[in-house]
Amino acid sequence: MARTKQYNEAEVLEKAMRLFWKNGYESTSMQMLEKEMGINKFSIYSSFGNKHSLFLESLKHYKSSVNSVFNKLKNGTKGIEDIKQFFYDSVSSNFKDNNLKGCFVTNTYNEFSETEDDMVKEQMEAFMTNLKQIIIEKLKIDTSKNEETILRQANYLLLAKHGLAAASRVNTKQEIEDYIEMTFKNL
Amino acid sequence: MARTKQYNEAEVLEKAMRLFWKNGYESTSMQMLEKEMGINKFSIYSSFGNKHSLFLESLKHYKSSVNSVFNKLKNGTKGIEDIKQFFYDSVSSNFKDNNLKGCFVTNTYNEFSETEDDMVKEQMEAFMTNLKQIIIEKLKIDTSKNEETILRQANYLLLAKHGLAAASRVNTKQEIEDYIEMTFKNL
DNA sequence: ATCTTTTCTAAACGTTCGTTTAGTTATTGT
DNA sequence: ACAATAACTAAACGAACGTTTAGAAAAGAT
Numbered sequence: 001m002a003r004t005k006q007y008n009e010a011e012v013l014e015k016a017m018r019l020f021w022k023n024g025y026e027s028t029s030m031q032m033l034e035k036e037m038g039i040n041k042f043s044i045y046s047s048f049g050n051k052h053s054l055f056l057e058s059l060k061h062y063k064s065s066v067n068s069v070f071n072k073l074k075n076g077t078k079g080i081e082d083i084k085q086f087f088y089d090s091v092s093s094n095f096k097d098n099n100l101k102g103c104f105v106t107n108t109y110n111e112f113s114e115t116e117d118d119m120v121k122e123q124m125e126a127f128m129t130n131l132k133q134i135i136i137e138k139l140k141i142d143t144s145k146n147e148e149t150i151l152r153q154a155n156y157l158l159l160a161k162h163g164l165a166a167a168s169r170v171n172t173k174q175e176i177e178d179y180i181e182m183t184f185k186n187l
Numbered sequence: 188m189a190r191t192k193q194y195n196e197a198e199v200l201e202k203a204m205r206l207f208w209k210n211g212y213e214s215t216s217m218q219m220l221e222k223e224m225g226i227n228k229f230s231i232y233s234s235f236g237n238k239h240s241l242f243l244e245s246l247k248h249y250k251s252s253v254n255s256v257f258n259k260l261k262n263g264t265k266g267i268e269d270i271k272q273f274f275y276d277s278v279s280s281n282f283k284d285n286n287l288k289g290c291f292v293t294n295t296y297n298e299f300s301e302t303e304d305d306m307v308k309e310q311m312e313a314f315m316t317n318l319k320q321i322i323i324e325k326l327k328i329d330t331s332k333n334e335e336t337i338l339r340q341a342n343y344l345l346l347a348k349h350g351l352a353a354a355s356r357v358n359t360k361q362e363i364e365d366y367i368e369m370t371f372k373n374l
Numbered sequence: 375a376t377c378t379t380t381t382c383t384a385a386a387c388g389t390t391c392g393t394t395t396a397g398t399t400a401t402t403g404t
Numbered sequence: 405a406c407a408a409t410a411a412c413t414a415a416a417c418g419a420a421c422g423t424t425t426a427g428a429a430a431a432g433a434t
Contacts (some may be wrong), residue, residue: 113356155358155362159350162353166349166353178343186372186373
């Protein structure tokens with residue numbers, strides 16, 4: 001055999017993800033990725049193909065990293081209270097690390113909403129559809145609500161989540177928390 | 188004297204604004220602007236300086252174009268009901284013209300939230316501060332609310348507006364309208 | 375009609391982008 | 405120890421970016 005890799009692919013992917021998360025796709029150059037990931041361009045290309053597939057891998061990595069938050073929501077038994085907690089969990093990364101801005105998926109959704117990138121769109125929609133389904137299930141725990149009310153509230157919460165993700169890039173913790181509280185006031 | 192301009196600066200600026208509005212700053216190239224504005228690069232540069240100042244002019248132009256919506260809110264006498272109408276007015280352009288996505292200012296806010304572009308930031312903050320002040324005034328019409336409640340509700344509405352702008356890029360009219368209704372239910 | 379002045383066209387500028395390639399270095403199996 | 409192989413470095417690639425420039429075209433003033 002031959003020489004072994006001097007870097008760990010999972011580690012450098014994590015670093016790439018954080019850079020894409022902070023800056024988005026277009027504003028992140030290969031040069032910046034080189035610096036942040038700590039490896040040469042050649043190594044990036046040999047490990048991840050190209051910039052676009054590196055981005056897709058970063059998205060996948062993000063999804064698996066928020067999987068625990070998702071599962072917490074999924075396995076909850078308190079209905080709306082679980083969704084509210086999910087909202088809190090979703091923005092918590094913003095307060096822990098100043099480099100992580102908003103929700104990586106929502107950011108990507110916004111950046112790519114006018115392009116025709118099938119791969120990215122597929123990942124976005126899978127994520128959103130999944131979330132919507134879980135929220136509907138949680139709302140159904142309250143059996144006093146009819147089907148129509150549940151769908152309307154689910155849409156409301158998805159939009160609120162969307163807005164929350166956007167706003168968490170610029171607003172303060174207090175503002176974010178107030179917003180979450182008021183969002184759930186009338187459900 | 189000499190030759191006269193074969194284009195109207197206000198007209199081509201309007202076209203530039205719509206392109207920036209749809210695609211954002213980075214994703215709009217001078218080549219696209221050339222095509223959309225219908226004039227040569229040289230003409231763009233001689234009329235607007237460079238891409239960045241053309242973008243700033245587009246932002247200014249946008250602000251003046253939504254001025255009527257702003258004034259309608261400002262001059263209203265029905266308090267919260269005026270703010271709700273303002274929300275409806277703010278997203279109406281999305282349903283009239285498929286090329287206008289979200290709120291140009293909010294889109295810019297998102298795209299530039301991580302850069303250090305003083306000029307752009309100044310325009311953003313002026314816009315947002317102004318809106319917040321008007322909303323506070325409208326909320327104060329209800330004299331039963333104390334100062335703290337008013338501030339909290341104003342922040343809530345600003346975040347909701349932020350989310351609404353983001354969501355109006357992708358959601359349907361029905362979803363948007365449901366969202367607005369439920370947002371004001373919480374006040 | 376001619377001269378002057380400004381707009382317009384189109385080509386080229388220097389950078390930076392994402393990507394590839396050639397050549398060197400290091401590690402592993404024999 | 406040596407040969408084989410893969411990872412590394414660094415330089416260069418073509419394309420696209422924003423911007424500038426030189427020359428042709430056109431319109432008003434005399």
